[in-house]
Amino acid sequence: MKKLIALSVITLASLSAQAEVRINGFANLIGGVITGDDASYVVNGGLGYDDKISFSDESLFAIQVSGDINDKMTATAQLVARGENDYKAEFEWAYITYKATDKVSISAGRFRLPLFKYSASKDVGYSYHWITAPGSVYDVAFNNLDGIRVDYSTYVGDWEYNLQGALGTYSSEIGTGNVTGDNVALFTAEAAYEWFKVRAVAGRGKNTFVSSDLDAALAGLTGSGVSQLVDLADDLSITNDTGVFLGFGIDIDTFDYFISAEITSVDIEQSFSSKDSAVYITAGARLGNFTPSITYEKLDGNKDIKFLDKVAALPAPYQPSVTPLVVGLQQFYMTEYDVVTLGIRYDMDTNVALKADIRKYSDDMSTESNATILRFAVNYVF
Amino acid sequence: MHKKTLATSLISAVIGCSISFFSSAELVLVVHPSNDATIDAKTAQRIFLGKENKFSTGKEALPINQVPESASRASFDTDTLGRSSTQVAAYWSKLVFTGKGIPPKEVANDAEVIAIVAGNQDAVGYVDSASVTGAVKAISLN
Numbered sequence: 001m002k003k004l005i006a007l008s009v010i011t012l013a014s015l016s017a018q019a020e021v022r023i024n025g026f027a028n029l030i031g032g033v034i035t036g037d038d039a040s041y042v043v044n045g046g047l048g049y050d051d052k053i054s055f056s057d058e059s060l061f062a063i064q065v066s067g068d069i070n071d072k073m074t075a076t077a078q079l080v081a082r083g084e085n086d087y088k089a090e091f092e093w094a095y096i097t098y099k100a101t102d103k104v105s106i107s108a109g110r111f112r113l114p115l116f117k118y119s120a121s122k123d124v125g126y127s128y129h130w131i132t133a134p135g136s137v138y139d140v141a142f143n144n145l146d147g148i149r150v151d152y153s154t155y156v157g158d159w160e161y162n163l164q165g166a167l168g169t170y171s172s173e174i175g176t177g178n179v180t181g182d183n184v185a186l187f188t189a190e191a192a193y194e195w196f197k198v199r200a201v202a203g204r205g206k207n208t209f210v211s212s213d214l215d216a217a218l219a220g221l222t223g224s225g226v227s228q229l230v231d232l233a234d235d236l237s238i239t240n241d242t243g244v245f246l247g248f249g250i251d252i253d254t255f256d257y258f259i260s261a262e263i264t265s266v267d268i269e270q271s272f273s274s275k276d277s278a279v280y281i282t283a284g285a286r287l288g289n290f291t292p293s294i295t296y297e298k299l300d301g302n303k304d305i306k307f308l309d310k311v312a313a314l315p316a317p318y319q320p321s322v323t324p325l326v327v328g329l330q331q332f333y334m335t336e337y338d339v340v341t342l343g344i345r346y347d348m349d350t351n352v353a354l355k356a357d358i359r360k361y362s363d364d365m366s367t368e369s370n371a372t373i374l375r376f377a378v379n380y381v382f
Numbered sequence: 383m384h385k386k387t388l389a390t391s392l393i394s395a396v397i398g399c400s401i402s403f404f405s406s407a408e409l410v411l412v413v414h415p416s417n418d419a420t421i422d423a424k425t426a427q428r429i430f431l432g433k434e435n436k437f438s439t440g441k442e443a444l445p446i447n448q449v450p451e452s453a454s455r456a457s458f459d460t461d462t463l464g465r466s467s468t469q470v471a472a473y474w475s476k477l478v479f480t481g482k483g484i485p486p487k488e489v490a491n492d493a494e495v496i497a498i499v500a501g502n503q504d505a506v507g508y509v510d511s512a513s514v515t516g517a518v519k520a521i522s523l524n
Contacts, residue, residue, distance in 0.1 A: 024478050064479055076481045097481055102435065107481070120480035127476040151482075160433070255465050289468070347468035350450040381475045
């Protein structure tokens with residue numbers, strides 16, 4: 001016994017030494033299948049389940065390594081292997097954090113952009129009650145940022161405040177295209193009082209979307225040599241165009257039950273892309289080791305067709321061919337759907353949770369895409 | 383069996399339960415005898431949830447947790463941190479994987495907590511009041 005105590009004291013002493021390297025990891029094994037006859041179902045955002053059980057669409061395994069460079073500086077890297085990428089491991093995050101004071105820390109490198117309440121732990125299924133965070137809100141193309149982030153946290157009495165500011169660039173693939181953002185600036189403010197939390201976020205950046213499909217669609221305009229048509233192509237494309245992100249969240253959690261909601265909007269006004277408004281509201285109860293919950297989410301990226309005034313101003317001979325192009329291009333990228341999810345989490349151990357949910361997806365653009373999906377998951381952290 | 387005997391044995395069983403429950407739930411904080419910091423349940427909560435890393439004296443605080451299997455851990459999580467051990471684990475998973483915090487080191491039982499706290503001026507732990515020895519200073523959580 002004494003030996004054991006001596007050993008743990010030694011371990012503890014060595015753990016507090018500066019050379020400490022910490023290895024943590026998490027895993028989400030998620031299986032899903034479409035129930036009923038909706039075998040052709042493909043969800044926006046890539047939840048591509050079909051009528052055969054699949055484990056690779058959303059499963060992931062990750063390792064995080066962090067080490068203290070000195071008293072004030074920590075280096076962290078996260079290696080993630082996603083089923084959708086054939087489990088090829090990639091460094092999704094790599095950053096150095098400098099703890100300037102007890103309240104201020106500065107991180108630089110590649111990290112998760114603090115867009116949503118669960119942004120930072122979006123991939124750690126164990127950290128929340130869902131199998132996956134609501135995709136209509138969380139599946140945006142600009143989740144990871146290369147840049148710098150400043151975190152400030154303080155408390156006054158029982159109120160806690162967190163402020164975050166981030167600056168940088170992002171780049172990610174969407175379908176066959178690639179979207180990049182420059183001069184991205186994001187500001188987040190959060191206030192929490194025991195069981196109550198509110199957060200607000202606002203950001204903007206200069207976006208560019210490069211896609212061979214889009215280029216092909218716009219080739220007729222750009223290649224026409226007619227300045228009005230070239231201008232229209234420029235309006236439709238996303239080339240160094242300002243995008244604005246806004247979000248608001250509220251959270252009530254008494255530990256016996258919880259209810260929370262987030263609402264966001266993404267708008268690149270000067271582009272073919274319709275403004276996306278997304279919202280979810282979720283509620284659940286913690287009954288011993290079980291956490292049943294219900295979630296409603298909706299994505300509305302189906303707004304008025306833009307630039308019709310510019311089309312109307314074109315010389316009449318152009319209008320019959322340009323109108324369907326302008327309308328068709330915008331309609332092609334429009335999405336509108338909602339999902340109702342009934343889920344249950346079972347805490348098997350302090351590092352393992354089992355989950356199951358049933359999701360009813362309703363597509364407002366094409367009812368043929370409607371489907372009901374059954375999923376189950378094992379979340380593990382170490 | 384006589385009804386009265388049954389009732390008596392039931393009552394004693396109930397009393398027995400409540401006594402054992404009471405004694406296992408009576409946790410105290412323990413710090414090094416030289417630690418003069420003011421610590422109450424709220425401060426302990428902040429320190430063990432990683433929201434505060436210094437004592438009121440300005441000195442570094444090193445929280446010593448117990449493993450989830452230990453008897454003291456469950457009542458500390460429920461009574462002082464105000465959530466179940468699995469909720470505390472989910473809370474830490476969020477901080478660990480966002481680089482915002484490292485959970486307190488865990489040891490196996492009260493004796494190990496006392497051994498560490500007795501030898502480290504920064505350490506703070508919790509034990510059943512019955513486990514307290516002269517080598518550490520006990521602080522009430524009430």
